[in-house]
Amino acid sequence: xxxxxxxxxxxxxxxxxxxxxxxxxxxxxxxxxxxxxxxxxxxxxxxxxxxxxxxxxxxxxxxxxxxxxxxxxxxxxxxxxxxxxxxxxxxxxxxxxxxxxxxxxxxxxxxxxxxxxxxxxxxxxxxxxxxxxxxxxxxxxxxxxxxxxxxxxxxxxxxxxxxxxxxxxxxxxxxxxxxxxxxxxxxxxxxxxxxxxxxxxxxxxxxxxxxxxxxxxxxxxxxxxxxxxx
Numbered sequence: 001x002x003x004x005x006x007x008x009x010x011x012x013x014x015x016x017x018x019x020x021x022x023x024x025x026x027x028x029x030x031x032x033x034x035x036x037x038x039x040x041x042x043x044x045x046x047x048x049x050x051x052x053x054x055x056x057x058x059x060x061x062x063x064x065x066x067x068x069x070x071x072x073x074x075x076x077x078x079x080x081x082x083x084x085x086x087x088x089x090x091x092x093x094x095x096x097x098x099x100x101x102x103x104x105x106x107x108x109x110x111x112x113x114x115x116x117x118x119x120x121x122x123x124x125x126x127x128x129x130x131x132x133x134x135x136x137x138x139x140x141x142x143x144x145x146x147x148x149x150x151x152x153x154x155x156x157x158x159x160x161x162x163x164x165x166x167x168x169x170x171x172x173x174x175x176x177x178x179x180x181x182x183x184x185x186x187x188x189x190x191x192x193x194x195x196x197x198x199x200x201x202x203x204x205x206x207x208x209x210x211x212x213x214x215x216x217x218x219x220x221x222x223x224x225x226x227x228x229x230x
Contacts, residue, residue: 126181
């Protein structure tokens with residue numbers, strides 16, 4: 001933001017960003033800006049058998065280079081391969097239905113009931129970090145020598161969509177820091193039909209603003225946001 005306003009950022013997208021197929025680079029069309037305010041649309045991936053159909057649709061549509069051979073091999077092992085029909089038999093379909101249920105349940109447990117001590121921000125509070133390890137690529141160790149922390153990646157990307165280096169930068173008073181809580185002071189899981197009180201200490205160390213955002217754990221949909229700008 002510039003002077004606490006988003007005008008400069010909006011101008012960059014409206015007048016600076018150019019998106020078009022490479023085949024039209026010599027005569028690029030005008031970029032159409034669509035206002036999504038008030039428009040209802042679904043951006044949540046399925047957590048049922050339909051999930052595999054979504055993956056297949058993307059692999060069939062996008063260039064083969066979208067995925068590296070490792071991921072393409074995993075998809076092919078369950079019958080999803082570019083240029084081929086995804087048509088599992090009854091036995092395989094039953095296996096995939098069980099697999100997506102187990103995978104969904106596992107990811108939700110890692111997210112909402114994380115037991116990794118590195119996720120804890122304060123020993124006597126429920127607040128946890130969304131970026132376990134403080135690395136937006138979820139690499140362990142000082143130089144990533146511990147490899148990728150798969151549970152840490154699952155924790156974040158099951159509830160969110162995109163990560164950026166800026167999300168883990170620690171710039172006191174200027175940079176953004178994110179903390180999440182999934183239970184109350186007694187350790188009970190938060191419920192949308194209950195009322196809770198959040199105590200905010202005085203003199204919050206924020207240059208521009210702080211905010212509290214409430215999300216629906218079923219859809220990751222933002223349900224309520226309150227904040228204070230200084």
